[in-house]
Amino acid sequence: MTTLGILHPGSMGAAVAAQAKRTGAEVLWCPAGRSEASKERALRYGLTAASGLSEMSQQCDVILSLCPPANAEDVASSVAAHSFSGIFVDGNAISPASMQTISTIMSSAGAQLVDGSVIGSPPSATKTPRLYLSGPEGPVETVARLFERTAVNTLTLQGGIGKASALKLSYSTFQKTSRVLAAISYALARDYGVEDELLEVAQGRTTSYLAETEYFPKVAARAWRWGPEMREAASALAKSSLPAGLAEAAAVALEEWAEAKDLPLEIAEAMDLLHSTPDP
Known part of the structure; x- marks a missing residue:
């Protein structure tokens, strides 16, 4: 069973991560420092609380970052600081140059980066957003499998980091x-x-x-x-x-x-x- 970590469960992040539960994944999140609204979303979607980022980094095969773009680099750095060595999916609305910076950050920790972008509304019974993925073939395929036959429609872009x-x-x-x-x-x-x-x-x-x-x-x-x-x-x-x-x-x-x-x-x-x- 694949374990997915979500940073952080906003309206989009929580809904996307919850779709991975439909394929059998366990989904972790970090309650520390999060708002009551985030806690309510995590409870509603059945996400599992981790004691902190250290536990998430140790337990997760994949960590998905969906946060305000201004915080994307800091979030990536905080994950890298815990020596995460799995697949880090940066799904934030940042420039290709910023994504390359995050690629360097994650590479220094031994993690593999997948460049992601979500286009559309949070997934639901009536809405199916697209999750575009680019980067190394193996990690991209792993992430795509997390959302097979769910309300998140994954599409792969050729050309590596920066395309999505x-x-x-x-x-x-x-x-x-x-x-x-x-x-x-x-x-x-x-x-x-x-x-x-x-x-x-x-x-x-x-x-x-x-x-x-x-x-x-x-x-x-x-x-x-x-x-x-x-x-x-x-x-x-x-x-x-x-x-x-x-x-x-x-x-x-x-x-x-x-x-x-x-x-x-x-x-x-x-x-x-x-x-x-x-x-x-």
Whole structure:
């Protein structure tokens, strides 16, 4: 039986790790320092508590990191510090360059790195996200088997470390920036009293994020996590000699929502928070 460790069981991480239980894996997590919400998710999904990262590193064949991108390197370093020698799956929204840094960290500990990216909503009875994997063939196959015939659809990318993370940020650059631009567009229209007209125009194009105003509060509540992701996207774009200004601008806009983490906002409240606070 394969033992999987999850760092840390947020809404995505807990749901993904729970799918591995369906293939017979035992799933461990570390309660120390985690929130009550994390503890509730771990209990709901039947995850097994480890006494700490040391026990997890000793007991697990595979450790999956799904955390805010700004914390990805620190999480990898903390695992490496416990001499983990199994398969470390970094499934975070970080740039290929950042993934190479984590590859070096894990290699120094004797672990094998799999580059992963999750695209889609947390797995459920009605939702099937994709887990893209790239890296050494053997470890990638081991990770893919953990999710066979589950609500997590694994797909392998050829080309080694950096491919899965590049795909994630390529998608995020459009998807998340578009969400931010839609909210800013409505905030401007609202200032001039033409938001209803803008919505009417947008509804004529049913594939437009402009027609999904109900999503703005969700974007605001996730800005603390999406902002660093856009910084990583900007880094990846710049490294490829592509314009990075839009991703950087999206990060700046997301910072206007920095205090909205997990708040149950109304649409108008989310747009109000986009207005910069005037200098005193």
